[in-house]
Amino acid sequence: MKLNGKNGKSDTNLEQIREKTDLAVSVENLVVHYETSSETVEAVNSISFSLKKKRTLGLVGETGAGKTTAMLALMNMVPNPPGRIIEGEIRVNGLDMRKLTPAQLQHVRGSEIAMIFQDPMTSLNPVLTIGEQIGESILLHRNISKAEALKETQKLLERVGIDPERYGEYPHQFSGGMRQRVGIAIALACNPSVLIADEPTSALDVTIQAQILQMMRKLKEENDTSMILITHDLGVVAEMCDDVAVMYAGHIVEYGTLEEVFNKTKHPYTEGLFNSLPNINNRVEKLQPIQGLMPDPANLPKGCAFAERCPYASEACRENPPETHSFSDTHLAACTAYQDPDFRIGRNK
Template sequence: MDTILEVKDLVIHYETDDGRVYALNGLDLDLREGETLGLVGETGAGKTTLARGIMGLVPDPPGRIKGGEILYRGTDLLRCSNAEMRHVRGKKIAMIFQDPMTSLNPVTNVGVQIAEAISNHEHLSHRDALVKAREMLEQVGIPAGRAEEYPHQFSGGMKQRVVIAIALACNPDILIADEPTTALDVTIQAQVLDMLRELREKYSMSMLLITHDLGVVAQTCDRVAVIYGGEIVESADVFSLFERHLHPYTQGLLNSIPKLNEDVDRLQPIEGMMPDPTHLPEGCKFCTRCSYATERCRTSHPVMREVASGHSVRCFRYEQEERHEDR
């Protein structure tokens, strides 16, 4: 499979009054044609910043892109002009935001909100765009007759469907879904995820699914990347990762999920807190919470190592394995 989107060494900081927030620190990621890549991490790990970075929508100020490349089919999006980026946004790469309750314009009817994206990219008249908008609504399971209604007349799950219809209206190559189901209740979550999966196949898109829910990842994704402190700490295909989670952070994430076959009284959280993003540790970003941390972890920064085919991890503990494989 060809790589459709490649993020190389992306560094994004926020300059705030309380100091510099190190949101992304040399993040590498690649998304292949037609796959669903799950990006997993806790709040503050830099997931949304990455999504906004790819869309060219990092608020500046305070956000600053300090370096790196975002290659979409070989073109560096960071070097694109504003006008060029407008042709990418919505048309090539579309995005679904976290909270459907607030991501629709309350004073414009949903048909127009979908049609706006269509007439913008496909040079259709307003009327033709509206017709296509109604078709999109049907696609996401909303009767076309509701196109003239306003967001406040829809439930949360319906709103997220509308948001999805907006994102898919111009048949994008890549869909970035930033926690698309976090704000929804569990039954609706499943519906929305199923629909996303179906539509992804139907439109043969690639999808970057941002989530903190490993269950969602297991259900939906082909590959997984785990993000911590603004960098990827482990990436693998979904089966290898659930079978053999190497990074202590990934282990902690998986251990914190209660298991159905064991009787557990207490959940097992990862000890400690996410480090303050204005003062990240010098060495491994996870060393403050890691039970295996050594002096070396605190002073030097581990690199990503491929320990098995397609399975990379950023941890000193697996240096041996890599050498072993080399031999």
């Protein structure tokens, strides 16, 4: 832990309330709702997961599954109103994020936990130079002069593959891929121990995607960063992650190591995700999408949220919330069908 922040006081405070732990992140029973006068959107419904130091957790699921909301909650940054963390415990490096004061939160954000956002076209401030935006992070958390911060900024630019002399240019002068490199430089400016990457490549061209991912992995290894990678691209997960959590309608439906989730798939939704991948060996084969749509999170069914789309669903699935079954110390799936010990899903890819 760096003790050279500007807010020297809150630093010492933080050390007093920090719990000793091996986990970079732990989340217990997190519930986040968006409440408006007309409806309540149940975005995240009692999820629990943890991230060990130096590992990468992939958070997979379709748009609207609550992935981004869960990660904003991790930084205690759910937009309020209308968003509200209803319950749950969120710990980052042993700090209870829900109990920190605004000043302590500002100190932790950026220096211990940082985030790379999805769309680099909108996540950079158009009227500030990229140098100002990267340097801002450095000046906030480190007690150094502007001239030193500029040097640090230029070093960072070099590390993310941008000509350091371009620090005085504005976001509109860069392409999408280059802007995402700036976004990464902002997130990495103070060597955070936890990095959240929210679909960092989904707004980019395929050719640029690989470059960015490769660079992120390199920087992560250089800095011993723990990372949570949000994506809906299973290929990216296979490439980057150690552990995988599959989210559906605000729940984690399957959770395990990469090997377990990919090769010993248990949840019918995860199965559906794999089955819907195009088959590169048989290009004439029709795609097999999961039928139907995710339920409206403002109006979730009382039973399993996936039951309507699930080929194995029984009456019990529609009536009661799914039970969580564990298949190893690390592998969990929330599916009632495993009450029957002989139940097997039929993945065909």
